[in-house]
Amino acid sequence: MIAELPVAELRRRLRNEGLSLDCGLIRVRVRGDVPGFAEALQRLYGAFPLECANVFHDVTVRLERKRRWRDRLRPYVQFVLDGDAPFDALPAAHHLPMFEWGINWCVASRCHRYLLLHAGTVARDGLGVLIPAVPGTGKSTLTAALTARGFRLLSDEFGVVRLRVHRLLPLVRPVSLKNESIAVFARFAPEAVIGPTFHGTRKGDVAHVAPTPQSVAARAEPAVPALIVFPQFRKGARLSVEPVDAGLAFVKVSGNAFNYELLGERAFEAVARLVQSCRCYRVCYGELEEAVAAVDELLARAVQPLAVGQ
Amino acid sequence: MEEVGTVPVRWRIVLPDRVRIVRLDDAVIVFNPLSWQTHFLNEAAWCVFDALRSGPMTVDALIGECVEGGDGMTSEDRNEWTRILNAHLAELAAMGLVMRDDAVAA
Structure with a gap:
């Protein structure tokens, strides 16, 4: 090593x-x-x-x-x-x-052989959770927190979707945290390996969380997409979890891709398949522990068959 | 009804075999293989587009397909529906999804 x-x-x-x-x-x-x-x-x-x-x-x-x-x-x-x-x-x-x-x-x-989403990606028991988000919504912090609570890190920055085969691929690298989230995460997971803080970068203060050994060891293992979580961090907010219908999820996921327009029809099909095969939720949170528990439960629910109308 | 010579104008889907359609809950999402653009169709636009999937149609025929009671409506109602459907067709044409049959000949 x-x-x-x-x-x-x-x-x-x-x-x-x-x-x-x-x-x-x-x-x-x-x-x-x-x-x-x-x-x-x-x-x-x-x-x-x-x-x-x-x-x-x-x-x-x-x-x-x-x-x-x-x-x-x-x-x-x-x-x-x-x-x-x-x-x-x-x-x-x-x-x-x-x-x-x-x-x-x-x-x-x-890497245009794949659909690239701006998303955190974690997995548990082979089932993948995509966390697509724009900057400032708590994507990286939630990704790091899930990893610290036993999920496997696939990527902090990229949801890499293998076309046709419909799998999420790992791109295991450190999770980048910014500004206040550095201290928040350090309190949440004191055992995590956090690198030095780089002050005054173009994104403010930046520190990185090392991937867990479990994540590194499984860096060649894809995951089956099962859950899409659109996070929204708000300081002091109470946890709220709302389902997102598939049409809106399509808009959010395709709009979040780096190369949707470049891949054309293949991206269209990949996004459609993603939102059809995953349960999609908006998770608004103010406390990391609550958000992690919510994602944990949503993933457990995601493996149950979809009921009509859901 | 708009006519070219004595033939009523018919509308058709540009590439019916290659256009990609996915229905997600209430949304219909269409991928245009020519422009590589993705479009969201509302219920009315989808009704028009879906009707055209069976083949080229005049606006009159579309009224019969898309409007309940379309066959027995008054001429005033028919004119109003013609205006509405023409507006939807113009939108779909602007997306490059449908075209007038005479545009093929042109």
């Missing part, structure tokens, strides 16, 4: 042949010598296996240190993907958020 590697050896690998990260859907080779990056990577990807570097990688990235004269030699980090730098550099201290955002961009712009 990556956690067992001495940090000096991890730094050496990152400077030379690179570190291979098998996330399930994709395998990433990462190189970089930005201070602090190796330690953060090891903390968050510690449960991932040490892979041979001489295997096929879907994505090869490098985090390069940059110094720009106009910034009076303030160090910057550049995300380099297969030799190109698709983004502006960020302050070097934001190395890990840049790495994670960069990988998100790679997936969203390349």
Whole structure:
């Protein structure tokens, strides 16, 4: 496991042949010598296996240190993907958020064999829960909380739907939390492995939760979609759970996809099948524990046959 | 009734074999294989579209299919329904889902 590697050896690998990260859907080779990056990577990807570097990688990235004269030699980090730098550099201290955002961009712009939803995805007993949402609705916090209570993490950022076969595929990487949710989650799951907090990023303060070893070990196992939860976090709100009819669910899910229009008819069919085969609910919550219990119960109910009219 | 020469105008679905339709609860969702756009049809638009799935039709024939008591209505009611159905057909045509038969010849 990556956690067992001495940090000096991890730094050496990152400077030379690179570190291979098998996330399930994709395998990433990462190189970089930005201070602090190796330690953060090891903390968050510690449960991932040490892979041979001489295997096929879907994505090869490098985090390069940059110094720009106009910034009076303030160090910057550049995300380099297969030799190109698709983004502006960020302050070097934001190395890990840049790495994670960069990988998100790679997936969203390349993995068009699949329907890609902007959604958290977890599973239990092989049954998948999709949590599609726009930013600020508590998707990542709920995803992390479910994972901390025994669900398997498939992804915090992407609902990856395999076309035709109708399965959710894992893309196991750290869960990204922002601002107040960092402390909320730390209180909720003190045993969880949380990486360093990166202050003042373009999304505010950001910290990442390491995937559980169980999630990493099952990163090649798809899940059957069973439940779609549209979350809405409101501070102090009482829990409310309302069914969402399939037509509205279609609108919300298709509107949430990164590549719906690109995939055309295949996406239409995939979304239709998703909303027909899953129970769909809107879950408004103010307390994580209540939301987790609600999702737990909804998933248990989802495996029962649908009654007429439901 | 609108006519081309002496032949009443008929409406038809653009690609009846390739258009994709899914019914979800009360919603009807249609995928247009030409534009790759997805459209939501309300009950009235769906009634018109569904009737055209059996083949090209004039507005008069559509009234018979979609409006209860369409065969025995007064000419005033018929004119009103003709106006309503033409509006739905124009919307469906704007989505690229239906077209006038004479547009094929053109």
